[in-house]
Amino acid sequence: MTLNDAVSPDLAELAETCGVATSYQDARGVRQEISARTLHAVLTAMGIRTGDDDETGTAVRSALEDVRLRPWRRVLAPTVVARQGIATACDVHVPRGATVTLSVHLEDSADALDLGSPGAPLESRDVDGMLTDRVRVEIPASLPPGWHRLAVVLTDPPGATAGPGRSRTVEATLLVSPRSVPVPADLDSRRAVGLATQLYQVRSQRSWGVGDLADLTELAGWAGRDLGADFVLVNPMHSGEPFPPVEPSPYLPTTRRFASPLYLRPEQVAEYSALTPGDRRQVDDLARSRYPGNAADSIDRDASWAAKLDALRIMFEVPLSRERAEEFEAFTSEQGPGLHRFATWCALAAEHGPDWSRWPARLQDPESDAVAVFARDHSGEVRFHQWQQWLVAQQRAQAQQEALTAGMRLGILHDLAVGVHPTGADAWALHRSLARGVTVGAPPDAYNQRGQDWSQPPLRPDALAEEGYGPFRDIVRAALRDSGGVRIDHILGLFRLWWIPTGRPPTEGTYVHYDQEAMLGVLALEASRAGAVVVGEDLGTVAPGVREELAERGVLGTSVMWFEQQDDGPLPPEEYRRLCMASVTTHDLPPTAGYLDLAHVDIREALGQLTGDVDQERRDASLEIRSYSDAVRARGLVEGDTTEDLVVAMHRFLSAAPSLLLAVSVADLVGDRRPVNMPGTSDEYPNWRVPLSDSRGELVSLEDLVGAPGARLVVDAARGLSGLSGG
Structure with a gap:
C-alpha cells in the first residue's frame, strides 16, 4: 500500500474532525473507503496543511492538534445557532480568573438582553501557555427569530500580562430561526398544482x-x-x-x-x-x-x-x-x-x-x-x-x-442552483468563502454510472461560520425576492457535498459535511420572513435522517414518479410523501413522452455513457416503463395505446398522491420528447439549448402553447378533474 492509499489514524481523525468523510455508502448500499490522496487534497482545499508528501505524518499530527485547539483559542464560536422556543447551550472559552458577562443585542433594536455570567468551568486545559476554562451559558428560548449579536465582555484577572482589569468585548452572530418554514394554511385543504418550465424555451413572437x-x-x-x-x-x-x-x-x-x-x-x-x-x-x-x-x-x-x-x-x-x-x-x-x-x-x-x-x-x-x-x-x-x-x-x-x-x-417559484462558475463573479467576490482546488459533483449512481463533476467551487463550511452565514443568507434572500417560493437544487448540499479534487474523476471525491442546523436555520428564517414555500430537490444518494430533518423544518422534498419504486414495481402514489412536490419527470430526464420512447437510453448509448450491456439496459428500461403503464391501466386510468394517452394517464395516476405540490412540465403539455439536459455531458449534447417542440419535433411558441388542445387535458388530469376514475 502506498502513502497515497493508506489512511493513518491521525489523518482519519483530522478528516472526521473537519467534517470530511473517510467512507460513505454508495447508491447500492455498499461501503466505499476514501483514499488518503483524496483526504489530503480536500483538507488542503479547506486551508489545512497536511503535508501529503510527509511520510512521518508530522504535518498531519500538527494539523490535528491545531484543529483540536481551534475552539479553545477563541472566546466564542463565530456563529451561534438556536431555534425559537428551544433553549440553547453556548460554550465560552476564557482565561482562568477572568470576569465574564454576556448579552444579546437583538436585530433592529437598540436594546440588549443581559444573560449574566456563566457558571463554574466544565473543563480546563492549557492553551498556548494559558490556563483556559470552558464555561457554558444558556441562550433563552424566548428570543424572537432574527439575526442577532451575542456579546461577551471579559475583564482580565489580576496578574494578567496585559494588565489587570483590562476589558474587551467579543461578538458573534446569533442566528435564531423559527422551528420550521410555515406551510401556507390553504395548502392543507387543497394541494397546489402548477407548471414547471425552462423559461428560455418558452419563446413568443416578440x-x-x-x-x-x-x-x-x-x-x-x-x-x-x-x-x-x-x-x-x-x-x-x-x-x-x-x-x-x-x-x-x-x-x-x-x-x-x-x-x-x-x-x-x-x-x-x-x-x-x-x-x-x-x-x-x-x-x-x-x-x-x-x-x-x-x-x-x-x-x-x-x-x-x-x-x-x-x-x-x-x-x-x-x-x-x-x-x-x-x-x-x-x-x-x-x-x-x-x-x-x-x-x-x-x-x-x-x-x-x-x-x-x-x-x-x-x-x-x-x-x-x-x-x-x-x-x-x-x-x-x-x-x-x-x-x-x-x-x-x-x-x-x-x-x-x-x-x-x-x-x-403561490405564483412564481424560483430555482436556486447548487453552485457557481469557478472563474465567475461569485468566485471572485466570495474568494474568502470558497474552497480552491476542488469542485462539486456527485458519486456514481444508477443514472450516472461514472459520477458527475459540476465544475463548481464549494463554499467552505468554516468560512461560512466565520462570516455569520452572510453569503448563504444573501443568496437565499435573492431567490425569495418577489416569489412564492424557491426550489433548491440538490438540497442535500446543505448537509454534505461531494468534493472532487481538481483533475481527478468524480469517483475519487468524498463528502464534506456542513452545519445543517445553521444552513437550515438560515433557510427557515428567510423563507418565513418572505412567506414562501421551500422545495428541496432531495434525489440521489440520501444520507439517513436527511429527509426526516427536512420535513421537520417544513422543507418540502421532491418525488419524481420514475424514482418512486419498490421491490415489486411502482410505489402507489397514495404512499408518496405529503410534504413534497411530486412530478412525473424533471429537467434531468426527458419529457414523459421521450422517457416512454427510451430517449434517455438511446442518447446515453450514443454518447458512450453506459458502462454495462446496452441491450440489457434497454430491456431494464422497457420493463420499468411497462410496470408503470400496467399500474395506470390496472386503475382504469388510460384509454388507448398512444404515448399521448399514457402521458395523460400518468399525471392522472399522480393526482392520487397526498403531496402538497404537484408540478406538470410544460414540455408534457405539448408532447415534447427531447431532453433539455443530459447529466454528465457538456458539449456532447446541446444541453440547455433545445427549444420547446411538439410530438413531431416541430417548434412550439408561447402562442402555440396557449392554444394547445392537450394542455388543459394534462393539467386537469394532474388536478384529478378529468373524466376517468381509478378502479
Whole structure:
C-alpha cells in the first residue's frame, strides 16, 4: 500500500474532525473507503496543511492538534445557532480568573438582553501557555427569530500580562430561526398544482430569440386564469457572463445572488417610452433582428444578449425621472456593497475578460485598493450594471404580480442552483468563502454510472461560520425576492457535498459535511420572513435522517414518479410523501413522452455513457416503463395505446398522491420528447439549448402553447378533474 492509499489514524481523525468523510455508502448500499490522496487534497482545499508528501505524518499530527485547539483559542464560536422556543447551550472559552458577562443585542433594536455570567468551568486545559476554562451559558428560548449579536465582555484577572482589569468585548452572530418554514394554511385543504418550465424555451413572437420575463408574465397569467394553476416553477435565473459568449447552463451561473439581464424584455423598460424617435427605431430594429431566432431549432443566447446589450445601452442614456431616480437609489442602497462588487466585476470583465484568474494580480482581490480605484474610474459602467439588476427586479416583480392577479396561490417559484462558475463573479467576490482546488459533483449512481463533476467551487463550511452565514443568507434572500417560493437544487448540499479534487474523476471525491442546523436555520428564517414555500430537490444518494430533518423544518422534498419504486414495481402514489412536490419527470430526464420512447437510453448509448450491456439496459428500461403503464391501466386510468394517452394517464395516476405540490412540465403539455439536459455531458449534447417542440419535433411558441388542445387535458388530469376514475 502506498502513502497515497493508506489512511493513518491521525489523518482519519483530522478528516472526521473537519467534517470530511473517510467512507460513505454508495447508491447500492455498499461501503466505499476514501483514499488518503483524496483526504489530503480536500483538507488542503479547506486551508489545512497536511503535508501529503510527509511520510512521518508530522504535518498531519500538527494539523490535528491545531484543529483540536481551534475552539479553545477563541472566546466564542463565530456563529451561534438556536431555534425559537428551544433553549440553547453556548460554550465560552476564557482565561482562568477572568470576569465574564454576556448579552444579546437583538436585530433592529437598540436594546440588549443581559444573560449574566456563566457558571463554574466544565473543563480546563492549557492553551498556548494559558490556563483556559470552558464555561457554558444558556441562550433563552424566548428570543424572537432574527439575526442577532451575542456579546461577551471579559475583564482580565489580576496578574494578567496585559494588565489587570483590562476589558474587551467579543461578538458573534446569533442566528435564531423559527422551528420550521410555515406551510401556507390553504395548502392543507387543497394541494397546489402548477407548471414547471425552462423559461428560455418558452419563446413568443416578440421574444428576442430567448424566452424572457415578459413571456413568463404571459405564461403565468394564462396558466392561472385558464388552467387553474397555482404556480410556475422556472429554471434558475441567476446571472451569467455580462457579455457574450454566455454559458448555456442555468445551473452554472457566474453569481447566485443576482439575476440575468438576458431575461429582460427591453421594450418593457420604462425608459423605452422616453427614447427619441431615432433611438427607438434603433431598439426596434434590434428586436426585429432577433425575431427570426424564435423560429430556430436552437437557443442562441449569445445573439440575443448581444442585441439586448446594445438596446440597454441606448436606454441607459435616457435620464431617469426624479421618481425613477429615487427608486433606483433605494434599490442600490438596499442591495448594498454586494451589488456594487458584482457590478464592478462586470465592468472589470469588460476590460479583462470574465475569467478573473487571468486578470492582473492587483485586480484579483476584490478588496484591493486597485479594484476600488478601477470602480471609481469606471463608475458609469458600474452604474450600468447596477441599473440592469434594478430592471430585472422590476420585471420579476411584474411577473409575480400578474401570477397572483390571475388567481395563483403561490405564483412564481424560483430555482436556486447548487453552485457557481469557478472563474465567475461569485468566485471572485466570495474568494474568502470558497474552497480552491476542488469542485462539486456527485458519486456514481444508477443514472450516472461514472459520477458527475459540476465544475463548481464549494463554499467552505468554516468560512461560512466565520462570516455569520452572510453569503448563504444573501443568496437565499435573492431567490425569495418577489416569489412564492424557491426550489433548491440538490438540497442535500446543505448537509454534505461531494468534493472532487481538481483533475481527478468524480469517483475519487468524498463528502464534506456542513452545519445543517445553521444552513437550515438560515433557510427557515428567510423563507418565513418572505412567506414562501421551500422545495428541496432531495434525489440521489440520501444520507439517513436527511429527509426526516427536512420535513421537520417544513422543507418540502421532491418525488419524481420514475424514482418512486419498490421491490415489486411502482410505489402507489397514495404512499408518496405529503410534504413534497411530486412530478412525473424533471429537467434531468426527458419529457414523459421521450422517457416512454427510451430517449434517455438511446442518447446515453450514443454518447458512450453506459458502462454495462446496452441491450440489457434497454430491456431494464422497457420493463420499468411497462410496470408503470400496467399500474395506470390496472386503475382504469388510460384509454388507448398512444404515448399521448399514457402521458395523460400518468399525471392522472399522480393526482392520487397526498403531496402538497404537484408540478406538470410544460414540455408534457405539448408532447415534447427531447431532453433539455443530459447529466454528465457538456458539449456532447446541446444541453440547455433545445427549444420547446411538439410530438413531431416541430417548434412550439408561447402562442402555440396557449392554444394547445392537450394542455388543459394534462393539467386537469394532474388536478384529478378529468373524466376517468381509478378502479
